Amino acid sequence: MTAVDTTFASPVDVAAFGSYRINRPVGDTRPTYRFVNRIGVDDSEVFPARPGVFHIYAGWFCPWAQRTTIVRELAALQDVVSVSYVDGARDARGWAFRETNGPDPVNGFALLRDAYEATEPGFDGHVSVPTLWSRADNVVVSNNYRLIGIDLATKFGEFAGPGAIDTYPLALRARIDDLDRWLGPVVNWGVNAAAGSGEPAEAARRELLGTFEELDTQLTASRYLLGDAITEADVRLWVTLVRFDVQANAARTIVSGLDAYPNLWAYARDLYSHPAFQVTTRFEAFTSTGATRPDWDAPHGRGNAGE
Ligand SMILES: N[C@@H](CCC(=O)N[C@@H](CS)C(=O)NCC(=O)O)C(=O)O
Structure with missing residues (x-):
């Protein structure tokens, strides 16, 4: 080069x-x-x-x-x-x-x-x-x-080098795309709407927190969104979760914190323990002034990275 x-x-x-x-x-x-x-x-x-x-x-x-x-x-x-x-x-x-x-x-x-x-x-x-x-x-x-x-x-x-993970396997594509249709508007875009004020923000907030609740339940039964392996669906959700408490929810106006949903929060930390998620994250680049960052390194209890 x-x-x-x-x-x-x-x-x-x-x-x-x-x-x-x-x-x-x-x-x-x-x-x-x-x-x-x-x-x-x-x-x-x-x-x-x-x-x-x-x-x-x-x-x-x-x-x-x-x-x-x-x-x-x-x-x-x-x-x-x-x-x-x-x-x-x-x-x-x-x-x-x-x-x-x-x-x-x-x-x-x-x-x-x-x-x-x-x-x-x-x-x-x-x-x-x-x-x-x-x-x-x-x-x-x-x-x-x-x-x-x-x-x-x-x-x-x-x-690909060693250890490549197929995040968009043929057998799961329809389910990954379905999840995107659900979580895209409510979570990936919805966090910004939920951070505002007025009735539209309240509606977005209710929908977002209802979805967090649902994900929290789903994640008791499976390690990742679609089973035991990380997929594109996890990647798409996670980039919003990692920013949530230091950006849209920095003033805790949406909810007390992601930790109000213990499985979802442990799932998010589980992903963070994976090098792919950690090396691509720079908290300083998206943390609002004065925001408190939760402890992403706290043990997550959901198995070992790369397992
Ligand atoms: N909104 C874009 C996604 C990418 C995006 O919004 N990137 C932001 C930074 S997070 C950006 O570069 N925005 C500049 C712009 O959209 O003009 C899309 O729908 O494809």
């Missing part, structure tokens, strides 16, 4: 650049998360799975990005797909590379926007993490977190 020049963006400056927002031309019907290409399984496809080609631009703060970095670890693709992290702050220029989390190791870009611009000149949609980049084609492949996660889980098997 050839070295790239290190370029950092100048510090965030909202006064000079303005705030980040999307400017869509009136009547523009194109998706704002525009890149939805898939990784293929053989060379006849546009973006075939190959080692050393794909790079994930991630953000430590971002639950959607963390889904993909956890799957990269679980699928044992550390030497196959590379990852780097944007800075956690942005102005109108969008996500950027600064000293905080290091340079863009692939292109040496200062702004993530440069990757989109290189792919589609004049790009005016969302500049988001995760973004999947192809070093072979020099383009953004996808910024659709769900498809990136599934492709990482399913397309690179032959290149």
